[in-house]
Amino acid sequence: MKKYLFNIFLVVFALMSLTSCSDYLDKEVDLTLSDEEIFSNYDNTNGFLANIYTYLPDAFHGYTDGQYLAASRDCMTDNATSFWSVHRYNTIQSDGYDATNHYFAEQYWENDLKGIRASNQFLEKARVSVVGNSAKSNDDNHLYNRWMAEARFLRAMLHFDLASWFGAIPIEDHVLTNAEASTMTRTPAADAYKWIADECDSIINSGALPFRYSDENSNWGHINGAAVYALKSRALLYRASPLNNTSNNGDWWTEAAQAALDFISVNAKSSNPYKLYTTASNDPSQNYYQCFVSTPHLNNEFILSRSEWSTYDIELFLSPCGYSGNVNSVGRTNPTENLVASYETINGLPIDKDPTYNAQKPYENRDPRLNQTIFHHGMYWGDSNNDEYRMIDVSEPDGSDYQELHGGTTTGYYEKKFCNNMSFKNPTTYTHACPIFRYAEILLNAAEALNECGRTSEAYTYVNQVRARVGMPGYSNMTQPQFRERIHNERRVELAFEDHRFFDVRRWKLFTDNVSAAAEKSKPIYDQVYNLYSTHVTINDGKTVYTIKNNSVHPQLGIVLPKSYLFPIPNEEYKKDNALGQNSGWELSPSAASSVK
Numbered sequence: 142m143k144k145y146l147f148n149i150f151l152v153v154f155a156l157m158s159l160t161s162c163s164d165y166l167d168k169e170v171d172l173t174l175s176d177e178e179i180f181s182n183y184d185n186t187n188g189f190l191a192n193i194y195t196y197l198p199d200a201f202h203g204y205t206d207g208q209y210l211a212a213s214r215d216c217m218t219d220n221a222t223s224f225w226s227v228h229r230y231n232t233i234q235s236d237g238y239d240a241t242n243h244y245f246a247e248q249y250w251e252n253d254l255k256g257i258r259a260s261n262q263f264l265e266k267a268r269v270s271v272v273g274n275s276a277k278s279n280d281d282n283h284l285y286n287r288w289m290a291e292a293r294f295l296r297a298m299l300h301f302d303l304a305s306w307f308g309a310i311p312i313e314d315h316v317l318t319n320a321e322a323s324t325m326t327r328t329p330a331a332d333a334y335k336w337i338a339d340e341c342d343s344i345i346n347s348g349a350l351p352f353r354y355s356d357e358n359s360n361w362g363h364i365n366g367a368a369v370y371a372l373k374s375r376a377l378l379y380r381a382s383p384l385n386n387t388s389n390n391g392d393w394w395t396e397a398a399q400a401a402l403d404f405i406s407v408n409a410k411s412s413n414p415y416k417l418y419t420t421a422s423n424d425p426s427q428n429y430y431q432c433f434v435s436t437p438h439l440n441n442e443f444i445l446s447r448s449e450w451s452t453y454d455i456e457l458f459l460s461p462c463g464y465s466g467n468v469n470s471v472g473r474t475n476p477t478e479n480l481v482a483s484y485e486t487i488n489g490l491p492i493d494k495d496p497t498y499n500a501q502k503p504y505e506n507r508d509p510r511l512n513q514t515i516f517h518h519g520m521y522w523g524d525s526n527n528d529e530y531r532m533i534d535v536s537e538p539d540g541s542d543y544q545e546l547h548g549g550t551t552t553g554y555y556e557k558k559f560c561n562n563m564s565f566k567n568p569t570t571y572t573h574a575c576p577i578f579r580y581a582e583i584l585l586n587a588a589e590a591l592n593e594c595g596r597t598s599e600a601y602t603y604v605n606q607v608r609a610r611v612g613m614p615g616y617s618n619m620t621q622p623q624f625r626e627r628i629h630n631e632r633r634v635e636l637a638f639e640d641h642r643f644f645d646v647r648r649w650k651l652f653t654d655n656v657s658a659a660a661e662k663s664k665p666i667y668d669q670v671y672n673l674y675s676t677h678v679t680i681n682d683g684k685t686v687y688t689i690k691n692n693s694v695h696p697q698l699g700i701v702l703p704k705s706y707l708f709p710i711p712n713e714e715y716k717k718d719n720a721l722g723q724n725s726g727w728e729l730s731p732s733a734a735s736s737v738k
Contacts (some may be wrong), residue, residue, distance in 0.1 A: 148330045180266045182726035183273075186491045188490065191290055193295050194362065196256025198302050200640040202576040208417050211471040213556060216640040217245075217305055220480045220633070221556070222695045224549045234673075236699030240709035240727045246306070247711045253303040254313070257625050260296035261316045264289060264609065269406035280354045288348035291364045294372070297340040301376055304333045305644050308724060311334055331393075335378035338400070341373035352411050359441055361449075362691055368445040370404040371578035374586045378390045384629035384706060391594055398590035404583050405603075415580040417610045418442040425612030430513035433559050437574035444578040453568045459560040461516050461533050462548040464523060464568030471548030474556040474638070476515050478674035478689055481554060481632050484511040485668040491630075493665045503676070509611040510634050516555040518678045518685070523563035536678040538687070551694045553676035558638050567568055581607050581635055589628045597621050601685035604631055630667070646670060647706050658697045671697050701726060 177183045203210035209229050216230035217220040222229055222233040229244050231237070238244070267288065274285035281287075296314075303310045309327035317325075328336070344350065345366065351368050354360040368375035377400045379385060381393035408414045408415045418432035418440060432442055438449060453468070460470035487506045497506065504517055510618070516522065516533055517539075524531035534540035535553050543549055561571045581650040597619065605615035608631070616627055632645055646652065658671035666674050666689065673692040678685060699705075704726025712729060715721055722727075 147660065167178065176262075176266055179210055180268055181271060182273055186263075186267055186271055186288075187380075189259075190292060190313050191268075192258055193259045193263060193292060194447075195301060196252055197295070197447045198298075198577065200638070201447075201450055201455070201573065204436075204450075204452075204458055206459070208453070212257050212456070213638045213688070214640055215642050216474060216475075218646065219477060219698060220637060220642045220690060221351040221474050221476045221617050222552065222673060223473055223546065224475060224551050224694065225471075226299060229471070231695070234695045234698055235432070236701055238709075240712040240723065240729055243711065246569040246708040247713075249302070249306050249628070250714060253299045254311075256299040257303075257313050257639065258316070260292045260299070261291045261313060261624070263417055263689065264296070265316055267292070280351065280360055283349065285347040287348065290344050290347060290369075291359040291568055293340060293344055294350075294364045294369055297337045297344075298372055300333060301337050301372060304330050305338075305379065306708045307710065309333070309722075311721070320437060320588050323718055324719055328724060329385075331380050331385040332534055334376045334385065337376040338373045338380070341369045343374070344369045345373075350533055352407060353413050353415075362446075364445070367404070367408065368578060370400070370407065371583060374400040374404055374583060375578070377588060378586050379644070381593065383650045384648045393481075394590050394594035398587060398594055399595070401583055401587035401590060401603075402706060408580075413441075415444060416441050416581060417584075417606065419610060420621075423486075425509050425610070427513070428610050429510050430558070434571070437572050440574075442580045443574065443576040444580065444583075446574040446576050448574070448575040451570050452562075452573065453563055453570050456560055456568070456571070459556045460563070460565075461522070461535070461542035461555045462545045462550070463534070463543075464529065464565045466527075466529075466564070466568070468568050469547070470546075470565060472542070472550055472555045475550045475552040476555075476556055476637075477552050478676050479582055479666055479669060479672075480633070480637065481511065481515060481517070481676070482665065482674075483630055485613070485630075489616075490679060493664065494627065501685075501687055508613055508634065512555070512557075513611075514558045514634070514637055516557045518553060518676075518687075522562065523564060524566075527564040527566045529564060529566065533734050536680050540678070549620050551692055553678055558636055575639060581610075582641075585628065585632050585635065590627075591692055592621055592624050592628055594622070597624055600624065600628075604628060607631065607635055631703075650706075651700060652705060654702055662684070671700060 167287055174185065179189050200214060203212060203214060204512060212223050212228055212230060213221055214230065215229065216223045217233040228420065233245065269285040272288060273287040274283050276282055287626040300310065300312060308330040310333050311325040312333060315733050324361065337561050340627055348367060350364065350366040353365055354363065374731055379398040381397045385395050418436070420427045420431050432440065440628050457468055457470055458473045460472060462470050464470040473522045482492060485491055485508045487508065488495055488497065492498045499505065504519065512520065518533060518535045519531045521530060522533055523531050535543050535550055537543055559573060559575065563569065588600040588604040601616050608615060616624065619627065629649065633642060661669045661671055674689055677688045677693045679688070707724045708729030710721050710723050715723055
C-alpha cells in the first residue's frame with residue numbers, strides 16, 4: 142500500500158464532540174495496518190469504510206476551528222461577512238490568495254483526493270468472503286453489495302465536491318500506480334458531472350441500496366438510495382448551468398429536470414417518503430426554523446448529513462455578541478443586507494415592488510423565513526428561565542449586541558439558522574446537523590431545470606411547495622426569465638448557510654465581464670453581487686433609524702474574472718504534475734511558481 146496515496150486521517154474535533162445516532166460512524170480502525178490485516182477482518186473492513194465517510198463535505202466543519210474558521214462558509218459570498226479579521230473567509234471575499242497559499246484550495250484538493258483514493262482502495266480490496274453477502278430480510282441484505290455501493294457513492298460524491306471547487310478534475314476510478322499519480326490529467330467539469338451521474342445510475346440500477354433504510358436509527362449516517370438520486374440531480378443541474386453548459390444545450394436541462402423528477406417519483410412511492418418538515422401545529426412562523434434545531438436526527442427532510450454534533454459552540458459562534466454568563470457569544474457570521482433584502486414581503490413581492498414595504502419598519506410583513514434565519518434589531522431572544530430574554534440591540538455605537546472585543550456585527554445582523562435559544566448562564570449542548578441534501582433542494586432543482594428547458598408551467602408546483610411551508614403565496618403566470626429570477630432568489634433564501642450560495646452564483650455566472658461594482662449600484666440591493674451592504678441602526682431622540690451603507694469591512698467582493706469562478710490548483714500539486722494545468726487567471730510568474738511555500 143502506497144501510504145502517500147492512502148494516508149487517511151481520522152478527524153479529531155477539538156471544539157466539538159462528534160456523535161452519531163448509530164455506532165457506525167464511531168468505528169475506528171488503525172490505518173497503519175497492512176491491507177491484509179484490514180481487509181481480512183470484518184471489523185477492520187467496516188472501520189475502513191466508516192473512515193471514508195469522514196471526508197464528506199460538512200458545512201459545520203469550520204466550527205472546529207474557533208480562531209480561523211468558526212463561521213458559515215457563506216462568508217465567502219454576498220450572503221454574509223465576518224467581523225473577525227483573521228477568518229480565512231475574508232481573504233476569499235477580498236481576493237487575497239494566489240495559487241501558492243490558497244488555504245481552501247489546498248484543504249479541499251487534499252481532502253477530496255484522499256477520500257477518493259481510500260474509496261478506490263476499499264472497492265478493490267474489500268472481500269465478499271469477509272463481509273458476507275447473504276440474502277437477509279433486514280437492512281443487511283447482501284451486505285457486501287451494499288458496502289460496495291456506499292463506497293462507490295462516496296467516491297462519486299468526493300469527485301463532485303472537487304469539481305464544484307476546481308472545475309476540471311482528475312477522475313480516479315481505480316487505485317493509481319505511482320506513475321499514474323504523477324501524470325494525472327483533468328477531465329472538463331461538464332464531463333466529470335456526467336461521469337458522476339452515470340456512477341449514480343450504476344448504483345441505482347444495482348439495487349444494492351434501499352431508498353430508505355427500514356431501521357434508520359441503526360443505519361443513521363449510511364448512504365441510502367435517496368442520497369444517490371439526490372447527487373445525480375445536483376450533478377446534472379450543475380452540468381446544465383451556464384458555467385459548464387457554454388453552448389446552452391437544452392438537452393442537458395431536460396436531463397437535469399428528469400433526474401429531480403425521478404427522485405420525486407420514487408420518493409412518492411416509498412413507504413416512508415421524504416417531505417418538507419412542519420411543526421405539529423404546522424406553524425409557518427416556526428416550520429422552517431424548527432426544521433434545523435428540533436429534529437436534526439431522523440428528520441424526514443434531511444436526505445444526507447455528514448455528521449451530528451453534540452455541542453454548544455455553534456450557539457457561541459452564531460448568537461448576537463451581547464449574551465454572556467458562564468460562556469460568551471461572539472456572533473461571527475454577519476448576514477449582509479443583500480441577503481436580507483432578498484426576502485420578499487408577505488405579499489410575495491420583492492421589497493422594491495411592494496408599495497406597502499416601509500424601509501423604516503424593514504422587518505414587518507416579510508417572508509417568515511427572514512425572522513427564522515436571521516437575528517436583527519428589535520427581535521426578542523434569550524432564555525427566559527434565566528432572565529436572559531431581551532430585545533436584540535445592534536444600534537451604533539453602544540448597542541449591547543453591536544460589537545465587542547471578540548466578535549460582533551458589521552452588517553447589523555447575525556445568523557439565527559441552526560442556533561438554539563441557549564442560556565449563557567447555564568449552557569447546555571444541543572444536537573446539530575447540517576444537511577448535504579434535503580428534500581427542499583430537490584424540489585428547487587426540479588423547478589429550476591424545468592423552467593430552463595421551457596416547461597415553466599410545470600415548474601411552479603415544486604417551488605410553490607417550498608413557499609407554502611412558510612405561508613408564502615405561490616408563483617404563476619411568469620415569463621421564463623421572470624421565473625428564473627424568482628427561482629434564483631428562492632434558492633438563496635431557502636438554502637442560506639447550507640453551502641449553496643458560493644456555487645450557485647458561479648454556476649449561474651452572475652459575475653460577468655460587462656457588469657462592475659459601480660455599474661450595478663443602480664440595481665436593487667438584492668440583485669447586486671459585487672457590492673456588500675449593511676444596515677446601520679441609530680437611535681435619534683428615541684426614534685430608531687435604519688440606514689443602508691456599503692459594508693465597512695468588505696464594501697465589495699474582490700471578484701476578478703475568470704479566476705473567481707474556480708479555485709486554483711494548488712501550486713505544489715501543479716509543480717509535481719504539470720499535466721494538471723492551472724485554472725484560468727491563477728497562473729503564476731515562473732519565479733513565483735517555482736518558489737517554496
